[in-house]
Amino acid sequence: MAKRVVIALGGNALGNNLAEQMLAVKHTARAIGDLIEAGYEVVISHGNGPQVGMINVAMGEMHKANPETSVIPMSVCVAMSQGYIGYDLQNALREELLNRSITKSVVTLITQVEVDPNDKAFDNPTKPIGRFMTKEEADELVLKGYSVMEDAGRGYRRVIASPRPKRIIEMETIKTLLDAGQVVIAAGGGGIPVIAKGNHLSGSGAVIDKDFASCELAKALHADCLIILTAVEKVAINFNKPNEKWLDTLTVAEAQKYIEEGHFAKGSMLPKVEAALDFAASSVGRTAIITLLEKAKEGIEGSTGTRIVGVDHESK
């Protein structure tokens, strides 16, 4: 049976603006094309930091210029980022597969992800988004009920919560598409955060970390492998210090120990290692790999990257 792989794409797979994104997705499509050609069954997820910030700014400016237009909620901005990034990825990957004479459809699925309204992250919004503001603009937003923080001396920015994903709403659809042999792009930007109120799902003003959402996706799909593609080939302990050490294979226990020792930066490497650990520990035979986009195939085949291996590997 084909190995099922969830690929989580980081910022460098997408670039920071439209021109960069259109170029970056070509490289990304090549790396994913290599995996598909090698026989892996892939599901793709991606981040949306720069893109959702850009959309949020654009929507904010639209409302400022024309106050009669709606204030666009963050959940809708995340949905827009899924569509915009999914379009570019889907377009590039389709072309890449056709060039390799692989007849597989590529589909982007607008994905909602349930979050817990009591998640502690809602009490402590920390993720800065959107444009920089003056103190006066910031005070005005606070009066409207938004959270705002001073951002490293550069001005004020809106900050939002980053709650943990609980459940991917469209999971059955993702499975169905995958079983039909299609290449699926899902849970983009961590998914659109929603809160369940009976049968109604209400959009939440948050952005879920794509590393955690990708882990949920990989677990629910019973994937063999979660591969988190980022800007470094391997994970290090003592990162950027004279005694820096790049890691090859880690057991769940070792990864846990390094997390506790504080080797991984919050908001960048820490969520990746936490997500990788969670996936590897979730069931027998699951492996998580963190590596560079360009090294995806070598990473899966075991010749590079940092891998976190689960229980059965540990006992060998």
Ligand code: ADP
């Ligand atoms: P992505 O867009 O892929 O989510 P991030 O910038 O959020 O990428 O996270 C990757 C970055 O994490 C790396 O480029 C590196 O600078 C940083 N980093 C922090 N701690 C570590 C560590 N211990 N080992 C390797 N990289 C680390």
Ligand code: MG
């Ligand atoms: Mg990141």
